[in-house]
Amino acid sequence: MKPFPHTITILRHAEKPDQTDTHHPLYGVNESGQAQTESLIPRGWQRAGALAAMFSAASVPSPFVRPTMLFAPAYPDGLMHRPGETLAPLARKLNLQVQIPVSKGQEEALVSNFLLKQARQDLLVCWEHHHIPAIVTALGSALAVTAIPSNGQSWPDSDFSSGLIFVGQPDGSYVLTQSSLGLLDGD
Numbered sequence: 001m002k003p004f005p006h007t008i009t010i011l012r013h014a015e016k017p018d019q020t021d022t023h024h025p026l027y028g029v030n031e032s033g034q035a036q037t038e039s040l041i042p043r044g045w046q047r048a049g050a051l052a053a054m055f056s057a058a059s060v061p062s063p064f065v066r067p068t069m070l071f072a073p074a075y076p077d078g079l080m081h082r083p084g085e086t087l088a089p090l091a092r093k094l095n096l097q098v099q100i101p102v103s104k105g106q107e108e109a110l111v112s113n114f115l116l117k118q119a120r121q122d123l124l125v126c127w128e129h130h131h132i133p134a135i136v137t138a139l140g141s142a143l144a145v146t147a148i149p150s151n152g153q154s155w156p157d158s159d160f161s162s163g164l165i166f167v168g169q170p171d172g173s174y175v176l177t178q179s180s181l182g183l184l185d186g187d
Contacts, residue, residue, distance in 0.1 A: 003119040004174075007065050008139060008166040011181075013072075013082035014044035014051075014127040015160050030080070038081040043184070045085075047160060050109060050183035055124070063165050063179050067124035070128070071114065074100040075132075075155035083126040090124075116142055129155035132164070139166055140176065149176035149178035159186035 017026050017037070028039035040048065060066050070091055072083035080088065087098045102110045115123060116139075127135060136152035139145070145168060151154065151162050161181050166174050180187060 004143065004168060005118045005121045005123050006168050007066065008115060008123045008125065009064060010125045010132055010135060010166075011051075011086070011128065012132065012155055012162070013126055014040050014047035014086040016040055016044060016082055030084070033086065035041055036079070038079065039077075040082055040085050041170045044160075045080065047156045048086045048089050048185055050180070051086065051109050054181070054183060055090050056093040062157060063167065063177055064163065064176040064181075065122045067096070069118055069123050069124065070096050070098045070129075071110070071125045072098050072100055073104040073127060074102060076103070083128065087124070099125045104128050104131045107131055107136045111135060111142060111180075112140035113138070129157070129159075136164060136176070143174040143182065145174050145176045152176065
């Protein structure tokens with residue numbers, strides 16, 4: 001059997017502007033504090049910082065593991081959008097580059113051309129929640145995982161605190177679990 005990654009953790013990007021909230025701006029702020037429609041809101045930046053602290057800690061809480069590679073989608077405008085912003089503090093903390101090999105909508109190519117080719121690595125993928133089920137479906141098919149947790153089928157709009165973790169087993173099989181990160185008040 002071909003060696004695949006040790007683990008593949010999938011997260012949704014951190015908090016974004018709520019398009020239904022008429023009392024707050026419909027934009028986030030980039031890392032420089034400039035208004036940008038595709039950026040995180042301040043709570044999202046808090047979550048990104050908490051993710052960096054958690055994943056770079058001396059002991060990462062199980063079932064999560066310290067990533068050796070980070071992935072986010074590419075965007076046509078070349079700007080860093082919410083998934084990349086969510087990973088930026090962690091990338092700096094771990095001295096890693098955020099890989100942006102494909103755009104959203106190209107999840108099967110992400111899995112077959114990039115994720116599954118990272119033998120013995122611990123991958124962290126941060127993506128847009130509506131596209132995460134496509135990643136999970138492609139990984140589930142490639143890794144023979146049939147038990148798919150709820151977020152792997154349809155990620156709830158309000159859930160910014162869960163993670164899906166594909167974990168390689170000693171016999172070469174994989175198990176997929178869903179777990180809460182529990183990083184911020186209210187998670």
